[in-house]
Amino acid sequence: MQLLKKNIYIVVMVLALFLALSCPVLASTPTEQVREKADKVLKILNDPALKNNKEKRRDLVMNIVEDMIDWQEVSRRALAIHWRKRTAEERKEFTNLYRDLLKRTYSDKLDLYAGEQILYDSEKIEGSRAVVKTRMINKKKGEEASVEYRLIKKDDRWLGYDLVIEGISAVNNYRVQFNEIITSSSYENLIKKMKNREFKIREASKGTKSSKK
């Protein structure tokens, strides 16, 4: 009996040691994780075979992006003080709705891609959170835009929760909008507006590409 216990003890020890050793190997830096995903996305965007199949291109990119984002964290931050007043069910509904809305809006923006390159400037880690600063460079126009990825550590993986483009935080901007709508009308109204928006974008992207340039 005692021998068995000792054996288990040793097994646990070995396992723990193994885990402790393997963790640093598994957990890559935030920049590496962002770069890995971004490279995949750029590869798809630069693929001439996919250039004319925008629908497929969007789906491929969104599949990559989707699982590198902590959607609940995004939703929680965007609703801020109003998140606390929501029931678990409402939170789930909101998260799903907000995710669909963001995916639709941002996948539309992929069509604006015009050969921009990404430069990785710096990385800052504070506890379970990290900021990866990058620059998007358009050589043709000689333009560049700063893009900052904000990440949170979840089970050895860095997941995105905010995107700061040219100093403007996406989550912050939505938070102010959500707050304004909730305080001036109601949470239900916000949900209604979001559903409308999502529906409109879906309809717009379904139909032939309108005169949008």
Add this chain to the structure above:
Amino acid sequence: MGFREDFGVAEDAMKHHGLLLLLLIIVVSVFFPLGTGYTQTTSPQDETIQSTEPPSASDAREAEESEEVKDKKEEDSSVKKEEQDKGKEEAADEDEKDDEYLEEEEMETIADPLKPFNRLMFDFNDKLYFYLLKPVAQAYEAVLPEPVRVSIRNFISNITTPVRLLNCILQGKAEKAGIEYSRFMVNTIAGGLGFFDVAKKYHNLQRQDEDFGQTLGFYGMKEGFYIVWPFFGPSTVRDTLGSAGDFFSDPFVYVNPTTDIEITKINSNIHSGINTTQRVNEISLTLGTYEEFKESSIDPYVSMRSAYFELRRKKIKE
């Protein structure tokens, strides 16, 4: 045209209009001393948290503590506060991590007492874009190839160096002023009078966007409330004043300065012509951006207001 002439012109302008500007500043700062009377809060939390920047994690906890202390003092809004506190307690029970990241959950303070007027002007500018500026820019885009339009942008940007340089100097930012000065010299001489931004391309000298609104902010003037101007778009009380200041340091205003009224008239036409060209040129290079912005927001007016404040506050801190 030499740098010295341009700069001299701008300097003269400041001498001539300096008094007027000073008067304007005094008038405005008397009327809008701290912006406090005009602060319209966007959330109950605003009443206590006035900081414009997200503090660090430890600061957030302190802020929350002080918030609670203030809560006790401010009894007039106790009903709202109670609700909020209740919500907080519930959340704390459900998931404690909520409190860890409070710092970024603060609502920024935005004063918008002119909201009905501003919304009207926002709609006006929106229509102006879709029915006038966009079609014009599209026609312009069809005629001029992209490299030409980029060069026009570079040229105008180079000519307006005095505006940025002056504000770098006014804020005592020697390094930035040096960069602007070097950029002007390099681009004027090696970049074909500024049509090519060689300073950025080969010397990695980035444009330093400093304006008079930022200078006023640098010296502690509060932003005041939000104003959407027809034609010009989002601004604040301070930035409106800043734009007026920048107008006087814009060399285009002093193209061939003379006392002859007829010529002055022509010059002012040239100036507005250049302004329009600049506007259309810029839109032609960024077609689609405004549409995307509108599509990605649920309330475009609020989204733009928030973005405007966030950007300006960040720029002033730089």
